[in-house]
Amino acid sequence: MQKILSQTFFDRDPVTVCRELLGKFLVIKKKWVMQKYIITEVEAYNGEEDEACHARHGLTKRNAPMYSTPGCRYVYLVYGMYYMLNIVTGPGNHPSAILIRWVRDEGFGTRWKGLNGPGKVTKELWIDKQFNGKRADEKTGLRVEESGIKVSKIQTAPRIGIDYASDKRRNKHWRFFIWLDSYTDMFISRKPKKYKI
DNA sequence: TGAGTGATCGTA
DNA sequence: ACGATCACTCAC
Numbered sequence: 001m002q003k004i005l006s007q008t009f010f011d012r013d014p015v016t017v018c019r020e021l022l023g024k025f026l027v028i029k030k031k032w033v034m035q036k037y038i039i040t041e042v043e044a045y046n047g048e049e050d051e052a053c054h055a056r057h058g059l060t061k062r063n064a065p066m067y068s069t070p071g072c073r074y075v076y077l078v079y080g081m082y083y084m085l086n087i088v089t090g091p092g093n094h095p096s097a098i099l100i101r102w103v104r105d106e107g108f109g110t111r112w113k114g115l116n117g118p119g120k121v122t123k124e125l126w127i128d129k130q131f132n133g134k135r136a137d138e139k140t141g142l143r144v145e146e147s148g149i150k151v152s153k154i155q156t157a158p159r160i161g162i163d164y165a166s167d168k169r170r171n172k173h174w175r176f177f178i179w180l181d182s183y184t185d186m187f188i189s190r191k192p193k194k195y196k197i
Numbered sequence: 198t199g200a201g202t203g204a205t206c207g208t209a
Numbered sequence: 210a211c212g213a214t215c216a217c218t219c220a221c
Binding site: 057060061062076077078079080081082 | 201202203204205206207
């Protein structure tokens, strides 16, 4: 059974959507195969009033997707090298998005693959600017699906890489993540050794 | 801990 | 038109 999450799902504030996005499938077509990944870490960027958000100076060419339809992709290049994958949220045209910071490879046994990082996600998924502003569709195959995975222990922490924002915004726990136990395949609160907070 | 990398944005 | 900056990663 596959249920693709609709625009309605994303048409809410990003903090709410973050919590529900954990444990869902991120699905993308690689070559001729549909690859599934479990979303394990995300961050919320919430409106012009959020000094950490790209929308903090209003509408620009780069952040335009954030002002468009919830559910579409916001992909940009950072440090000249790494693409960041975001999913636009709401409510309505309120400029907000969720950064996909880490995923787990569903078809890769029970082993963790290296360290975390959003630049590695886009490299693994072959995401680049061609996805920017696009909605989930059959052509690219990039979409989010219901997984049936029950997530009970969601961890939170301050967002990463936003030192330019004020203390008030920096300290907000708008990073959400889950860990998966290597042996039981259950989402747990204990952190693997390699995981850096 | 610091170099690499280039598009983007604010300022002018 | 220019220069600083950047939602990062990897090697040292």
